[in-house]
Amino acid sequence: MPDWFSLETLTNLTQEYRALGPLFGILLPFLEAFLPFLPLVVFIVANVTAYGLFFGFILSWAGSVAGSYAVFLVIRKYGRARALGFVTRHVKIQKLIKWVERNGFGPLFLLVCFPFTPSALVNIVAGLSDMKKNTYFWTLALGKLIMIFVVSFIGADIKALITQPIKAGIVIFLIAILWFVGKAIEKRINKKVEADFRSISNERRNKKGESLE
Structure with a gap:
């Protein structure tokens, strides 16, 4: 059985990945936006390993922002079509839409900043x-700038992660922190969505009650 975690194997994989060219480095993060089960973090690490921290980060950022904005534009144009009605009718989606319309840039920016949020x-x-198209574009551009740079910086020297157990432990610890903080923010926003939705429902019931008196 080959040693998949040897420096020689890692070097060969990096060279093969680099040989595919920078467009491939952009394409994978782009596709992840349409196929969210794909591992964006792995693609970012692969890019910085193959192309270096700066160019790997740029390729990952450009591909991820372009893909996410493309999904946004597709949903903006076709999201209310009958074929996608199952999406718009989802109760959680409806609550989130109304809450985003009331609160705008801030909550979405926070979610985009963390690599493990949906x-x-x-x-x-x-x-x-x-939300206006330009507003969401800058939300993506700035949020993913932070998120992808953090992941790129952590994964820039993957060889050291293999040869230096202490550094690998620190990286795993940092990734765990990012995961827990991101999930905590997601959970907090979900609670605010529910609270805001209940408040709106109570206001509507009160207004109906007043109109009947």
């Missing part, structure tokens, strides 16, 4: 909301 859901909700 970016596909964010793109869909933004596309179905009344």
Whole structure:
């Protein structure tokens, strides 16, 4: 059985990846926006390993922003079509849409900043909301700038992660922190969505009650 985690194997894989060219480095993060089960973090690490921290980061950032914005534009244009009605009718989606329309840039920016939050859901909700196209583009550009740079910086020297267990432990610890913080923010936003939705429902019931008196 070959040693998949040897420096020789890693070097060969990096050279093969680099040989595919920079467009491949952009294409994979782009596709992840349409196929969210693909591992964006792995693609980012592969890019910085093959092309270096700066160019690997640029390729990952450009591909991810372009893909996410493309999903946003597709949902904006076709999201309310009958074929995609199952998306717009989802109760959670409806609640998130209304909450985003009330709160705007801030919550989406926070979600985009963390690598383990549901970016596909964010793109869909933004596309179905009344958020302006330019606003969402800059939300993506700035949020993913932070997120992808952090992941790129952590994964820039993957050889050291193999040969230096202490550094590998620190990286795993940092990734765990990013995961927990991202999930905590996601959970907090979900609670605010539910609270805001209940508040709106109570206001509507009160107004109906007043109109009947």
